[in-house]
Amino acid sequence: MSSGLEFRDALVKLDLCSNCGACMAFKTAKYCPQIGIPEELYQIEPLPKARSVYVTRARDDNIRSAAQDGGTVTALCKYLLEKGVVKYVLGCKFGKGNVVAVPEIVTDPSRVLVLSKSKYTYVPVLSLLSRVRKEELDKVCVVGVPCQIRSLNMIERDLGIKFVKICILCSSNFKREFLLDILKKHGKKVEDVAKMEIKKKFRILFNDGTVEEVPIKEAKKYSGKCCEQCPELVSHYADLAVGSMFLPEGWNFVLVLTDIGENIVRSAIDANVLEVGDVPQDLLEKIEKVARQKQEQAKKTREEVKCKLRELGLLK
Numbered sequence: 492m493s494s495g496l497e498f499r500d501a502l503v504k505l506d507l508c509s510n511c512g513a514c515m516a517f518k519t520a521k522y523c524p525q526i527g528i529p530e531e532l533y534q535i536e537p538l539p540k541a542r543s544v545y546v547t548r549a550r551d552d553n554i555r556s557a558a559q560d561g562g563t564v565t566a567l568c569k570y571l572l573e574k575g576v577v578k579y580v581l582g583c584k585f586g587k588g589n590v591v592a593v594p595e596i597v598t599d600p601s602r603v604l605v606l607s608k609s610k611y612t613y614v615p616v617l618s619l620l621s622r623v624r625k626e627e628l629d630k631v632c633v634v635g636v637p638c639q640i641r642s643l644n645m646i647e648r649d650l651g652i653k654f655v656k657i658c659i660l661c662s663s664n665f666k667r668e669f670l671l672d673i674l675k676k677h678g679k680k681v682e683d684v685a686k687m688e689i690k691k692k693f694r695i696l697f698n699d700g701t702v703e704e705v706p707i708k709e710a711k712k713y714s715g716k717c718c719e720q721c722p723e724l725v726s727h728y729a730d731l732a733v734g735s736m737f738l739p740e741g742w743n744f745v746l747v748l749t750d751i752g753e754n755i756v757r758s759a760i761d762a763n764v765l766e767v768g769d770v771p772q773d774l775l776e777k778i779e780k781v782a783r784q785k786q787e788q789a790k791k792t793r794e795e796v797k798c799k800l801r802e803l804g805l806l807k
């Protein structure tokens with residue numbers, strides 16, 4: 492019997508599936524963020540126009556020490572749950588053994604720390620939407636990379652609903668085999684990983700203090716073709732986009748993209764959930780430069796990918 496997911500096998504074969512999880516939840520290709528990428532994303536300004544820009548970090552020490560950078564994302568998610576703005580936060584947590592990361596749903600604000608830190612691999616966060624009743628989809632906040640936010644935008648328009656969408660910036664992602672090979676080399680398990688980060692090199696920091704560093708050029712060999720055709724460093728469809736590049740250690744920038752996003756950040760600052768720092772004068776210029784490079788590179792790959800998708804009848 493057909494599962495409705497045959498297209499996914501084709502995408503996996505072409506190295507185009509970013510494992511966003513949308514087709515697992517909805518059993519359809521229509522929300523796939525790698526097939527119908529809007530053509531305009533390759534033409535418009537690569538950095539969406541922000542209504543405002545903040546530099547922030549969580550006021551809560553526990554959040555800051557558990558988080559990737561300033562803990563802005565975790566603090567915002569906790570705040571949204573505490574205030575009842577949303578009932579569910581969808582994100583991901585580290586796995587066990589050789590399972591690098593798994594999607595995770597959080598409803599209790601005291602559990603939100605489980606989601607903190609960046610997992611530099613493809614995690615099907617959107618698959619969790621199958622666990623939310625249709626009537627409650629308006630009560631969901633999703634944290635995801637730009638391709639996941641692109642899919643959420645398609646779902647919203649199709650179903651007439653609205654998620655709270657927090658995008659974390661994404662230059663590129665890596666296959667789990669890459670991370671598992673590093674663990675194997677060190678005789679380690681996922682539980683031994685303290686942190687993964689990109690600081691000039693791709694780095695895995697282990698709990699015992701050892702560190703593995705891989706030059707970015709080498710690491711990128713383990714990125715999927717999906718990332719090569721991806722035009723967005725920052726999602727054009729999010730309420731908020733959060734990153735840390737070009738900032739001092741322990742801080743985030745927040746690009747506010749919608750009125751909903753502005754309300755969330757402003758009230759989190761007023762409620763002393765977020766501390767505010769100075770925005771470097773040239774910050775947007777620097778981020779824009781990286782976004783433009785990504786868009787330019789992606790344009791070339793997309794042309795080649797479109798031909799393949801057409802041959803398979805997946806794209807008109």
Ligand SMILES: Cc1cc2nc3c(=O)[nH]c(=O)nc-3n(C[C@H](O)[C@H](O)[C@H](O)COP(=O)(O)OP(=O)(O)OC[C@H]3O[C@@H](n4cnc5c(N)ncnc54)[C@H](O)[C@@H]3O)c2cc1C
Pocket residue numbers: 557558559560561562563564565566581582583584606607608609610611612613614616634635636659660661662663664665733734735736743
């Ligand atoms: C693959 C990847 C590439 C990135 N590239 C850049 C970049 O080029 N420039 C930049 O400025 N920032 C980048 N980031 C974002 C950065 O690492 C931080 O996530 C961001 O600064 C937020 O920091 P924080 O302290 O607020 O996060 P935290 O408070 O620690 O929260 C992290 C949140 O990210 C979610 N998350 C973690 N891993 C994934 C994943 N694989 N897929 C979906 N959601 C996930 C978690 O569910 C959690 O909600 C990247 C992140 C990832 C995962």
Ligand code: SF4
Pocket residue numbers: 498499502507508509510511512513514515522523524525615
């Ligand atoms: S990118 Fe997402 S929707 Fe597309 S095949 Fe992969 S998991 Fe499914």
Ligand code: SF4
Pocket residue numbers: 509636637638639661662663664717718719721722723
């Ligand atoms: S680079 Fe694009 S396709 Fe790849 S994981 Fe990041 S957002 Fe998704």
